[in-house]
Amino acid sequence: MSSHSSGRPPTQRLFAAVLPPGTAVAALRTAVAPLHALPGAGELRWTRPEGWHFTLAFYGEGEHRRHTPHLTPARSRGGVDLRPFAAAPAGFGGERWEAGELRRVRSVPPVPGVPGERPRYETVRAWALGR
16 A cells, blocks of 8 residues: 555555345365364454355556465465465365355554454445346
8 A cells, every 4th residue: 555645646556346135155164173173273363144245356556476366364464384274175175156246345454553454345346246
C-alpha cells in the first residue's frame, strides 16, 4: 500500500473471489483444526473462517508473479516450515459446491499497532453466476 505522505494517491488491493457456502466452511474448519497442533502453529496468524474466500486473481499494484487460486487459512512472516501444514490436508476432498457469485473485493489492511487487528474484506461489486 502506498502512503498518503509519498505524494501518490493511496492504492487499493483488489482481488476476485468466490465465497464458499456455510456447509463448505464448516468442512474446511474441521480439516484445518488439526493444523493448530502442528509445530510452529503458534507462530502463524490464523484467519477467521467467517472471512474465508477463494482468491481467484489479484488486480493492480505489485502482483506480477504467477498466481494460483487459493484459500488462506493462515499467514506466516517466515521462519516456520510450512511443508507439514501444506501436506496435512492432502486427503481432504470436501464437498462439491457451485459458486453463486463472483466478487470484486477490497482488502483493508489492519490498523498498525492495534493488538488483534486483522485485515477486513469489503465487497466492491458482485456478479451473479448462473447456468
